[in-house]
Amino acid sequence: MAAPVRVMPEPPSLPLFTYDVLPGEGLAPGTYGLNVPASIFSDWAPRRIVLIAELKAGTSVTLLTGACEVDSPDLITVTMPLPELQLNPGDTFLRYTYRGESKADFWAKGRWYTNADGAFITEADGSGCQSQCKAHETGRGRRKWWFRLRLVDGRIGWTYANESLDPNYFAH
Numbered sequence: 001m002a003a004p005v006r007v008m009p010e011p012p013s014l015p016l017f018t019y020d021v022l023p024g025e026g027l028a029p030g031t032y033g034l035n036v037p038a039s040i041f042s043d044w045a046p047r048r049i050v051l052i053a054e055l056k057a058g059t060s061v062t063l064l065t066g067a068c069e070v071d072s073p074d075l076i077t078v079t080m081p082l083p084e085l086q087l088n089p090g091d092t093f094l095r096y097t098y099r100g101e102s103k104a105d106f107w108a109k110g111r112w113y114t115n116a117d118g119a120f121i122t123e124a125d126g127s128g129c130q131s132q133c134k135a136h137e138t139g140r141g142r143r144k145w146w147f148r149l150r151l152v153d154g155r156i157g158w159t160y161a162n163e164s165l166d167p168n169y170f171a172h
Contacts, residue, residue: 003116011094011107016070018097018105023066023145023161027100034059040157044069044146052157062150067158068097068143073107075139076121082134085113095121095141102128 022028040053044067055061073094078087085108087093093108095118102119105112120134128137145161 003113005114006112007110008107008112009110011073012096012112014071016073016096018068018070020065021068021097021099022063022147023068023098023100027063029063029065031060031062034061038159040149040151040155040159042157044148044158044160052155053151055151060152064148064150064156066148067146069146070096071142071144074137074141076106076118076135077138078135080134082120085109085116086111092138093135095137097143 034055034057036057038055038059038061039051040055042050042052073096076093076095078089078091078093081088082091085093085106087108091109093106096105096107098104099115102117102121103115104118105114106116106118107113118128120129120132122129122133122136124137124140146158147161148156148158150156
């Protein structure tokens with residue numbers, strides 16, 4: 001199934017916020033134990049943040065959802081024709097929020113693609129696509145991830161997870 005696309009003459013303004021998303025493969029709402037200590041805030045927006053709890057590693061929390069703030073998108077360079085994105089070798093496009101399972105939001109030549117398949121991209125570190133690759137990451141962007149959590153006492157708050165997202169942040 002093709003990703004939803006809409007005409008957008010210019011790339012989105014930065015920072016770009018995407019709500020109700022979680023990064024990486026396999027991360028889903030549910031109850032987890034923290035593998036690392038976490039500061040819990042009233043909100044993720046910088047001007048409204050109030051520290052509401054400091055949790056120790058091993059504390060049980062319920063992951064509700066997430067938010068991604070893209071300060072700058074990844075730059076992707078096309079190496080083989082990509083007719084599904086109407087791109088040719090040498091063209092570049094921008095990758096914004098990564099949604100897991102190779103899915104991401106892209107802006108390419110005046111079009112915005114939501115939750116598009118990016119399995120054809122080889123990452124700058126060599127990960128990602130390994131065969132029949134059609135593009136590679138040539139510029140690393142900056143993004144911030146936040147998790148919305150319910151604490152054992154019922155309070156709801158947000159915790160910051162850095163751009164690289166330690167895969168061991170939560171344990172089932």
